[in-house]
Amino acid sequence: xxxxxxxxxxxxxxxxxxxxxxxxxxxxxxxxxxxxxxxxxxxxxxxxxxxxxxxxxxxxxxxxxxxxxxxxxxxxxxxxxxxxxxxxxxxxxxxxxxxxxxxxxxxxxxxxxxxxxxxxxxxxxxxxxxxxxxxxxxxxxxxxxxxxxxxxxxxxxxxxxxxxxxxxxxxxxxxxxxxxxxxxxxxxxxxxxxx
Amino acid sequence: xxxxxxxxxxxxxxxxxxxxxxxxxxxxxxxxxxxxxxxxxxxxxxxxxxxxxxxxxxxxxxxxxxxxxxxxxxxxxxxxxxxxxxxxxxxxxxxxxxxxxxxxxxxxxxxxxxxxxxxxxxxxxxxxxxxxxxxxxxxxxxxxxxxxxxxxxxxxxxxxxxxxxxxxxxxxxxxxxxxxxxxxxxxxxxxxxxxxxxxxxxxxxxxxxxxxxxxxxxxxxxxxxxxxxxxxxxxxxxxxxxxxxxxxxxxxxxxxxxxxxxxxxxxxxxxxxxxxxxxxxxxxxxxxxxxxxxxxxxxxxxxxxxxxxxxxxxxxxxxxxxxxxxxxxxxxxxxxxxxxxxxxxxxxxxxxxxxxxxxxxxxxxxxxxxxxxxxxxxxxxxxxxxxxxxxxxxxxxxxxxxxxxxxxxxxxxxxxxxxxxxxxxxxxxxxxxxxxxxxxxxxxxxxxxxxxxxxxxxxxxxxxxxxxxxxxxxxxxxxxxxxxxxxxxxxxxxxxxxxxxxxxxxxxxxxxxxxxxxxxxxxxxxxxxxxxxxx
Numbered sequence: 001x002x003x004x005x006x007x008x009x010x011x012x013x014x015x016x017x018x019x020x021x022x023x024x025x026x027x028x029x030x031x032x033x034x035x036x037x038x039x040x041x042x043x044x045x046x047x048x049x050x051x052x053x054x055x056x057x058x059x060x061x062x063x064x065x066x067x068x069x070x071x072x073x074x075x076x077x078x079x080x081x082x083x084x085x086x087x088x089x090x091x092x093x094x095x096x097x098x099x100x101x102x103x104x105x106x107x108x109x110x111x112x113x114x115x116x117x118x119x120x121x122x123x124x125x126x127x128x129x130x131x132x133x134x135x136x137x138x139x140x141x142x143x144x145x146x147x148x149x150x151x152x153x154x155x156x157x158x159x160x161x162x163x164x165x166x167x168x169x170x171x172x173x174x175x176x177x178x179x180x181x182x183x184x185x186x187x188x189x190x191x192x193x194x195x
Numbered sequence: 196x197x198x199x200x201x202x203x204x205x206x207x208x209x210x211x212x213x214x215x216x217x218x219x220x221x222x223x224x225x226x227x228x229x230x231x232x233x234x235x236x237x238x239x240x241x242x243x244x245x246x247x248x249x250x251x252x253x254x255x256x257x258x259x260x261x262x263x264x265x266x267x268x269x270x271x272x273x274x275x276x277x278x279x280x281x282x283x284x285x286x287x288x289x290x291x292x293x294x295x296x297x298x299x300x301x302x303x304x305x306x307x308x309x310x311x312x313x314x315x316x317x318x319x320x321x322x323x324x325x326x327x328x329x330x331x332x333x334x335x336x337x338x339x340x341x342x343x344x345x346x347x348x349x350x351x352x353x354x355x356x357x358x359x360x361x362x363x364x365x366x367x368x369x370x371x372x373x374x375x376x377x378x379x380x381x382x383x384x385x386x387x388x389x390x391x392x393x394x395x396x397x398x399x400x401x402x403x404x405x406x407x408x409x410x411x412x413x414x415x416x417x418x419x420x421x422x423x424x425x426x427x428x429x430x431x432x433x434x435x436x437x438x439x440x441x442x443x444x445x446x447x448x449x450x451x452x453x454x455x456x457x458x459x460x461x462x463x464x465x466x467x468x469x470x471x472x473x474x475x476x477x478x479x480x481x482x483x484x485x486x487x488x489x490x491x492x493x494x495x496x497x498x499x500x501x502x503x504x505x506x507x508x509x510x511x512x513x514x515x516x517x518x519x520x521x522x523x524x525x526x527x528x529x530x531x532x533x534x535x536x537x538x539x540x541x542x543x544x545x546x547x548x549x550x551x552x553x554x555x556x557x558x559x560x561x562x563x564x565x566x567x568x569x570x571x572x573x574x575x576x577x578x579x580x581x582x583x584x585x586x587x588x589x590x591x592x593x594x595x596x597x598x599x600x601x602x603x604x605x606x607x608x609x610x611x612x613x614x615x616x617x618x619x620x621x622x623x624x625x626x627x628x629x630x631x632x633x634x635x636x637x638x639x640x641x642x643x644x645x646x647x648x649x650x651x652x653x654x655x656x657x658x659x660x661x662x663x664x665x666x667x668x669x670x671x672x673x674x675x676x677x678x679x680x681x682x683x684x685x686x687x688x689x690x691x692x693x694x695x696x697x698x699x700x701x702x703x704x705x706x707x708x709x710x711x712x713x714x715x716x717x718x719x720x721x722x723x724x725x726x727x728x729x730x
Contacts, residue, residue, distance in 0.1 A: 018306050018380045025372040029410045036414030036447075040440045047436035122427035125434045132417050 023147075023170035027177035030140050034181045037133055041188055044125055052126045052193055062113045063190035069109060070179045073102035077148065077175040080155075084165045089155060092168065096152040099175065103145045110138055133185045140178045147171040225308040226710055227293050230315050232607065234290025235600075237319050239678055241282035244326060246671050248275045253631075253664040259649050259657055268648035270333040274326065280456055281363060282322045284592055288459040289314075289370050291596075292398040295603055296374060298701035298708060299392045301383025301716040306376040314366040314373070321362025328356035348426030357420045361413060364448075368409050371402035378402075383700065385718035389487070392699040392722070393469065393476070394599075396487050397462020400494035401455050408451045408498060415444030453588045454497030454523060460595030461530055462490060464551045467602050468534045470697045471545035475722050477536040483722070486533050489526035496523045524562060531555060545695060546614050550598025553625040554591040560629060561587035564636050571640060579639020582632040590628030590670075597624065597677050604681075605690045609707035613684035620676040627670030634663035698723035 045051045052058075076098040083091035114134050121131045151171040154160050160167055224230060248271050255263040264271050297305055305311050328334055332352035378399050382391065391399075419441070422429040430437050465486055469476060478485045499519035534551065541548075561583060573579050597620065604612045638659050639645075693702040702725055704713050721727045 018376060021380055022307060022372060022376045025375060025406060026369075029368045029372065029406050032407060032410035033414045033417075036411035036444055037418075039411075039443070040414070040418065040437075043440055044434075044436050049435075120425070121421050122425040125427075125429045125437055128418060128421050128427045128429040132414070132421055135421075136414070136417065 017166065019166045019170045020173065023174050027174050030177055031181065033136055034133075034184065037129065037136060038184060038188065041129055041133075044129065053124045056119055056124075056126060058130075058190055058193055059113075059116060060190055062109065062116065063186055066106060066109050066113065066182065067186050067190075069102055069106045070182050073099050073106065074176060074179050076102060077172045080151070081165060081169045081172055084155065084160060084168050085162055087162045089158070092155050092160070093152065096148055096155060096168070099148050100145060100152065103141060103148065103175075107138060107141055107145075110134060110141070130189060133189070137178065137182055137185060140181060144171075144175045144178045147174050223312075225304075225312045227297050227305045227308060227311065228607075228708065230305075230308070230312045231290045231292070231294030233315050234286055234293060234318070235607075237315070237322070238283050238287040238290060239681075241278055241286075241322055241326075242674065243678075245275050245279040245283060246674060249279070250664075250667055250671055253660075253667040255648060256660045257657075257664040258661075264648075267333075269646075270329055272646060273334070274329040277325060278322075279589060280452065281360070282318075282325065284456040284589070284596070285367060285452065286318055286322075287596055288398075288401070288456070289367065289374075291463075291599060291603070291607075292374055292394075292459060293370070294607055295701060296377060296395050296398055297381065298606060298704065298712060299395045299699055300378060300381060300386055301700050301713060301719065302377060302381035303712050305373050306381055307373050310369060311373045314370040317362045317366035317369075321359045321364075321366060324355050324359030324362065326359075328352040328359060331355060349423030353423045354420070357416050357423065361416050361420075364409050364413050364416065367405055368413070371405035371409075374398055375402040375406065383716045383719055385720060386700070389484075390719055390722045390724075392701075393465035393486055393490065394459065394462040397459045397465075397490050400491050401458045404451050404455060404494045404498050408448050411444055412448030415441060415448075418444075450500045450520075451494075451497040453584075454493065454500070456588055457592045457595070458490065458493055458497070460554065460592045460599065461493065461527070463599035463602065464534065464554065464595055465490075465530065466699065467545065467547045467551055467598060468537050468541075469699065469723065470602065470695055471543070471548050472537040472540035473542070473696055473698055473723075474537075474540055474726055476533045478533070486530060489529040489533075493523060493526040496520075496526070527558060543696070545602075546617060547598040547602040549618070549621055550594050550601065553621055554594040554598070556625065557586050557591040557594065557628060557632075560632060561591070568639070573639055574642075576645065577639040578635045578643040578645045581645045582635025582639060585635065586628055586632035590624075590632065593628070593674075594621070594624055597621070600677075600681060602695070603701070604685070605692075605694055605706035606701055606704075606708060608681070610685040610688060610690050611694060612680045616676060616680040616684055620673045620680060623669050623673030623676065627666045627668070627673055629666070631663045631666030631670060634659045634666060638663075693725070698726040700724060 076095050079095035080092050080099070083089075083095055114131065117127075117130065119127045121127055148171045151160065151168045154167055221229075221233065224233065251264050252268065252271055252275060255261065255268060293305060293311060297303070329352070332350050334349070334353045334356035378391065378395055379388075382388070388399075418429055421427060428434055430441055432438070465476060475483055476486045477483070496519050500523065564579070564583065564586075567573075568579055597617075600607065601612055601614075601617055604610060638656060641656065641659075643656050643659075690706045692705050694706070695702070699722075700716070700719070701708075703716070717724070717728070
């Protein structure tokens with residue numbers, strides 16, 4: 001019987017990444033939602049006589065500001081696990097707080113962008129797609145904010161410590177998924193809008 | 196000495212010291228067994244709704260000119276075809292998997308118990324909204340049964356219908372993520388993925404496809420909501436290319452979905468045969484991959500069949516996906532051969548084996564009719580499709596679902612169900628599905644259309660419709676008997692921990708299992724650990 005006491009080396013290792021895997025799967029599902037919208041975009045763009053429709057012009061300034069905000073938050077959200085791994089709780093709290101601030105700024109700018117588009121949801125298929133993308137990114141960003149906020153509160157309560165910081169790591173991964181989604185939308189609607 | 200499965204600090208675990216469970220209310224329940232039972236109960240309630248509506252439609256069709264449902268045939272047909280697969284079979288398997296998978300892999304709970312409980316409530320609220328939408332009015336476009344795009348400002352029912360489906364879809368994606376994470380991360384020491392039981396494998400494959408396909412449908416629903424609520428032109432016929440968008444988004448979800456209704460059933464059938472044979476299914480080498488490959492292949496092919504009959508313009512992939520659809524029968528055939536191969540090891544009768552046989556009979560009827568339809572060049576838009584949907588994609592999975600409940604009843608409800616009632620319900624369900632299906636097949640061969648309230652055609656059509664209604668009545672009686680058996684069968688009789696001689700891990704715990712599932716789990720050394728322990 002004694003040899004049965006030996007546990008496979010992977011046993012405990014598996015347990016420690018439950019949240020990471022769950023987050024990756026959730027992020028993957030979110031990416032598939034966005035993939036569906038991307039497929040609709042490519043299909044409509046491919047067959048449209050004119051794309052985007054006449055009199056539609058997206059303000060590159062707002063798009064670039066959203067892009068820069070997302071890039072900045074990508075840096076701060078990576079700073080958090082880097083700091084907690086080194087036992088620096090103060091820096092971790094700063095990193096997460098900054099990420100939340102940038103996330104709120106992103107949402108605010110996204111809302112403003114939607115209000116300045118100059119066309120409505122129902123005006124044309126392009127409009128429906130743009131608003132759908134904004135809605136999808138907005139919802140994912142709100143979920144990401146909630147995730148990072150939980151990480152912030154738990155870090156502040158000393159529940160996240162070096163070696164047991166998968167909450168901060170997982171929240172960061174989810175945040176990056178949302179950023180990737182925005183990057184795809186930015187490329188499709190802004191960078192390629194007149195090509 | 197063995198490993199305790201509920202060490203302090205382990206995700207989702209409750210230490211045995213605090214074994215007495217708090218009297219959790221239904222609203223706050225987070226134990227996987229409670230959540231799973233709630234899923235099963237709710238799905239059976241939705242089946243009741245779908246069944247009652249289905250019978251009303253059958254009675255309407257049975258007599259020409261009779262108006263049982265007034266002018267609401269299209270509305271009720273849409274409700275029936277939406278509720279039965281989306282609100283009954285798929286959530287039923289989610290519920291069964293939520294109860295059984297952690298037990299099969301030696302885990303104390305699912306990976307994210309509260310999230311799984313949340314998915315249940317999302318599903319219930321979404322389901323009520325979907326049915327409520329039909330109570331208000333007919334959703335624009337008549338629902339999921341039609342893959343044509345619909346445009347223009349929708350009514351209130353359309354908004355509610357889309358919201359309901361969104362909630363149900365989000366619930367199914369999250370539940371799939373929870374189950375997949377549970378299987379990958381919470382297996383007992385020594386239980387490699389290849390040693391996991393076959394029902395767990397089928398849930399693994401099903402969850403993976405749901406995670407890939409259902410989010411695309413969510414994107415489609417989002418576009419549809421914006422289009423319908425704001426009166427847009429996205430899905431208008433004049434908008435070039437958008438019709439294909441909806442068709443593909445709907446069918447990328449819908450096609451795998453109909454196959455995934457059967458996949459957990461195939462896994463359950465494998466475990467039923469393994470239990471009866473008291474050993475693994477036949478296979479080559481120390482790692483028997485055949486059954487596992489067949490289950491994964493079935494899932495892969497179901498995803499590949501996503502646009503099989505969507506009338507998408509310029510769909511260059513059409514021949515490919517049609518081939519994928521036809522190939523789906525290959526893994527089913529492999530599994531059937533493996534079950535037959537294990538038959539020589541069966542030394543004692545295990546009641547749910549009859550359900551496996553009943554499901555195979557229905558699959559055989561469906562396959563024969565596919566061949567006949569191909570030879571006779573039957574149009575897919577006839578009553579033939581009604582028969583095929585009921586035999587292959589509802590009847591066979593339903594029989595396997597009932598068999599799975601009989602098999603795992605000691606773990607699900609802490610007792611064995613009555614086999615006398617069980618035999619009667621099995622006969623009624625198989626006979627009912629068979630008669631209803633055959634009548635519809637014959638109507639289809641004769642060119643009778645589907646989706647119509649009255650068949651104004653040949654006189655023989657009316658007789659076949661009456662036969663189909665009789666089949667529907669038998670099916671309804673069988674399902675009601677099953678529900679009664681599940682609620683009351685075997686009450687008051689003590690049940691052993693392993694009354695069926697099971698060889699997988701779920702039979703190593705008590706019936707019903709304690710809140711923490713296992714006092715101890717010895718390191719797993721094979722895919723049938725209890726058989727190994729006995730020898």
